[in-house]
Amino acid sequence: MSWREGLLRRERNGVVYFTAESFERTGLVAHAFTSKLGGVSEGECESLNFGFSRKDEPERVLENYRRMAEVLGVSLDSYVSTLQVHEDRVWAPEGADRGMGVLDRENMEKADALITDLSGLTLVKHTADCVPVLLLDPAAKAVSAIHAGWRGTAKRIAQRAVEAMARRYGSKPENILAAIGPSIGPCCFEVDEPVYGAMAKAGLLSAALVRDKKNGHYDMDLWRANARALMDGGLLAEHITIAGLCTRCRGELFFSHRRDRGKTGSLAAMIALKGET
Ligand SMILES: [Zn+2]
Known part of the structure; x- marks a missing residue:
């Protein structure tokens, strides 16, 4: 298996984020994996928190979304975010769903993966150790944003998104x-x-297992497990980029649920198809 390693570090208006070179080269999308740098949140959510359910003020979270919209060149009402429930449901929002989870947080769908072929929607998934996956089909002009914790990884949520796009x-x-x-x-x-x-049970153990510690504990690699699931779904290894950035190790850049013992903010993975020009 020979996937690519590493994302590009970008900074704009003080906001630090990461992008995939393979996505950038298509010119078709605005996308980002956010860091925790460049926002207005305080305390344990300092500073670029995207989670409204965190210990943060809604106005500050919204300002973070506003800043990110400026960075991406999308509109604030283009965001669509859903409740993440560690299941394998893939949902395709419509134009009328713009704003869900960000401007309108009352009636949210439950879905850990979002897909769309519409421009004017910015798909958002939240993580703070769980694995965010973004997909782009440059031929069909469709995208996906996926939240894969260990449960979602074992449910092959990334592969389910590929199947849904097909x-x-x-x-x-x-x-x-x-x-x-x-x-x-x-x-x-x-x-x-x-x-x-x-x-x-998922058939992902050979990809995921790094070390059996012989005391009932195991070191696991969710990056490889998700890459394996994507390849089982038909993706080519050379079309997969793994960031290789550990949220728990890189405290200067990222929120981490494990490191911060739950007192932390939310990172976001975002992707939007650019409109016809
Ligand atoms: Zn680490």
Whole structure:
């Protein structure tokens, strides 16, 4: 397997974020894996927090979204975000769903993966150690944003999104580009039996298992597990980019649920198809 490694570090108006070169080269999308730098939140959410359910003031979170919209060149009402429930549902929002989860936080869908072929929608997924995955099919002009914790990874949520793009937009998996963003790395993801069992049941153990510590604990690699699931879905290894950035290790850049013991903010993975010009 020979996927690409590393994202590009970008900074604009003080906002630090990361992009995939393979996505940038298409010129078709605005996208970002955010860092925690460049926002207005304070305390444990300092400073670029995108989670309204965190210990933060809604006005500050909204200002962070506003800043990111400026960076991406999208409008504030283009965001669509859903409740993340560690399931494998893939949902395709319509134009009328603009604003869900950001401007309108009352009636949110439950879905861990979003897909669209519409420009004017900015898909948002939140993480703070869980794995964010972005997909872009430059041929069918369709995108996806995915939240994959260990449960979602074991449910092959990224592969389910690929299948949904094929069904709905006629995407050919061999055309789809993928970026696996900053998240807890194999260096820091020590787990016990339930995770081991879930990966084994999913057929992802050989990709995920780094080390059996012989005491009922295991080091797991969710990056490789998600890459494996994407390849099982038909993606080419050379179309997959793995950030290789561990949120727990890189405290100067990222929020981390494990490191900060839950007292932390939310990172975001965002992607929007640019409109016809
Ligand atoms: Zn680490």
